[in-house]
Amino acid sequence: MTTMTEASVREFKMPDVGEGLTEAEILKWYVQPGDTVTDGQVVCEVETAKAAVELPIPYDGVVRELHFPEGSTVDVGTTIIAVDVAGGAPAPTQAEPVAPAEAPAEEAKPEGRQPVLVGYGVATSSTKRRPRKGSEVTVPAPAQAIQAELNGHAAPAVDRPRQLAKPPVRKLAKDLGVDLDTVTPSGPDGVITREDVHAAATPATAAPATATPAATAAPVTPAPAPVASYDTARETRIPVKGVRKATATAMVGSAFTAPHVTEFVTVDVTRTMKLVEELKQDREFQGLRVNPLLLIAKALLVAVKRNPDINASWDEAAQEIVQKHYVNLGIAAATPRGLIVPNIKDAHDKTLPQLAGALGELVATAREGRTSPAAMQGGTVTITNVGVFGVDTGTPILNPGESAILAIGAIKLQPWVHKGKVKPRQVTTLALSFDHRLVDGELGSKFLADVAAILEQPKRLISWA
8 A cells, every 4th residue: 555655656846947047946835735736736936046937736636745845945856845646647757766876877968958848847868966975976087197196107098078167167267277177067967167166276275385195194184164253133144046146146257257348428318208208198008108218228229220230249159249130128127036137029120119018018027026037038238227216327237148238327307508508408327338349439339329319319219210
């Protein structure tokens, strides 16, 4: 009887809900042990480094156990819930038993990453199990060669395959003097992470100038690690994870990879503000949110059409500039979970009412914390509106993989020379940051000047479109 019960239990694993993600935090459970679930029913909400996502269960049954409480960060591929499917639907592919421990450590990998449906786990053929602590692990060939050299023996000839690592990680290794061939990867599919490089650099910097044989080396007692302390009554520490952690990592990578240049222009947007009020009364815009951001976004799209080279990205691996013949317009949005940048797909093809509808939907979804990972991928150029906080302007950091970002400052009534007289006018300052590897000063200046000219004379939206 026990065997039948155990055989009917299906384990649902944390799926890869976004390309390349390795972990997710369980925000909320919608079921408890003893509850009945059906195929496709949402059982929990998780937060990845990109967004909050609801996970559906892929079979019918009764919840037997929740393996992690709310607030837990779980690695992709780890079982999070067990369901008794006795009398229910047959088990899905992802619930097949894993290979025994005696299986060979090295298995043939598929040519590319296999697509995985949200809620249906990670294909067992595309993952690699980490060795358990205390188990025997085969020393990589490069490590054997280094050990042989330290012991005074000739290093065996080794055919070293190129280690897998992203360009920023390779740069970090170069800066720290770490040979990637000596690093043991811990990332998915054998990819070397920044932590792996730092771990490899630590013993290298602490090693003596002259290596001594291991047999005669004096034992070294490590110094006790300093204990961090802080005033709990006057300080609060907040763990950095999820969207906030991903944003911090992306911004550091962007700031220290792409050479940023920022240019500014102050422009009279009085006519644009009048056009906003007119459009609010237009029947074509009934039920749509019309604001200055809408017209600024349209002005940017027109300027991209006039200066298409601004809409590109830098391919570090191929050493190529990739020009985009479409515009996925990113809109930076501040949410309780941190800053996210969803984008409007093919914004260049949308009419003004269509753009208004897309902007309204994007903002509403972001505020509700329901932005999907797909909505934040593939952006080409971004707008960030710091003016809503009363800020005049800023020097925005590029969204990774993009070449330009436009910051909008606060629109204020200011004295301005208009038709030879000083008059109160609606004025704002725009700031454009761009990647100087592929956008030179002339192109960046022309693009920013076009955006300003359209906002000063919004009728150009029609003549230049």
